Amino acid sequence: MRKAAFIYSQELEKYHYPPEHPFNVDRAKKLRQVLRSIGLLSGDGPLLWDPAKREPSQGQAWPRAGGAEVAPTPAKRIVLKKFHSAPYLHALQTASKGRWDAEALEMGIGTGDCPVFKGMYEYSALACGATLTGAKLILTGSVDVAFNPSGGFHHAGPEKASGFCYINDVAVACIILAERGKRVLYLDVDVHYGDGVAEAFYERSDVMTISLHETPKVLFPGTGFEDQIGTGQGKGYCVNIPLPVGTYDQAYMKAFEEIALPLIGAFNGDVFVLQLGADALAGDPLAHLRLTNNVYADIIDHVLRFNRPILATGGGGYNIDNTVRAWALDWAALCGVQTGQDANPTVAGVMLENTEWQGGLRDRFLAVSTQQQKTVMPAIEATIQTLKAKLFPIHGL
Secondary structure (H helix, E strand, C coil): CCCEEEECCHHHHHCCCCCCCCCCCHHHHHHHHHHHHCCCECCCCCECEECCCCEECCCCCCCCCCEEEECCCCCCHHHHCCCCCHHHHHHHHHHHCCCCCHHHHHCCCCCCCCCCCCCHHHHHHHHHHHHHHHHHHHHCCCCCEEEECCCCCCCCECCECECCECCCHHHHHHHHHHHCCCCEEEEECCCCCCHHHHHHCCCCCCEEEEEEEECCCCCCCCCCCCCCCCCHHHCCCEEEEEECCCCEHHHHHHHHHHHHHHHHHHHCCCEEEEECCCCCECCCCCCCCEECCHHHHHHHHHHHCCCCCEEEECCCCCCHHHHHHHHHHHHHHHHCCCCCCCCCCCHHHHHCCCCCCCCCCCCCCCCCCHHHHHHHHHHHHHHHHHHHHHHHHHHCC
16 A cells, blocks of 8 residues: 545635636546545544654554545646746736736636636635646655645646646646755556647656647647757657547557657656646547546556655546546555455445446446548557657657
């Protein structure tokens, strides 16, 4: 069993995007409820940490299965300025109070994707603070795994709100980890390219960013092609694996195992940061891949074999039920809990209030059509060959 921290605060439940917006902050709340109901999260309340002792100051013991809940604190402005500019943060704070202007709009604040809503800055700072709380726990050696389902805002730029994201918590966390001398492996499996994070480290070799995402030919943000591999010292440390429409489990894992895994091994990072956006799942209303959540669990199993501390976040995922179940499975895998189809066959039907599938947290197998195979696999194989030619020689592979 791994010592795992689930970073969450009920303060996060106070804030909401406008009701018509696809981003639903209640996903994290529902996930917490599910994890408690199936015994994968301590029900004793949030633990308060004494970093000097690397243990909870309340004297509470770690649960035998799953992990413990840890309450975050909001990220301070001085910390956010490690990535975001002061004028941008000021514009966010002002807009959060209901005042914004043309300059803020040029920064992406007040658009359809990134609307203004009450408490926008406070929510973003707390969600970022949750990721940074996880980073601190890892840096002090207090935990092996930390998961913030309210994080993963990988599109935000230094002076730009973008793709539902205002403050880029994962970029800030990677910066802090790197400042402490850690080589950081950032792995992003959200269906959208993690452009904000990749661009932050595009000229650096101490942080390797690997993003598997739907082809930018058809999906936001329109970047993340194979030839975007970094520049200067960062050449070869930005890895983009675009995937064709209709990509299914076996094709996805082929790309991951033939490109991402060897590069992860060659990079040999000290800390892994995972962005676990669940919008690559079949049935997501904003994308076009055909994955089951088994892919996420299998990737986590691969990553765990490197025996490195892991800071994980949520991200996209707009079919709420599918996202919650995927993240519950991710948490179980991160904690080292058995996640096979026979691990807990009543979970889905009873605890997740879904009587259609009694196979536990894992999704049922999705049939792959002959047409899918004919269109998807050749594109995947072409991408693999391109990336091997561009990246493997740089890393001695």
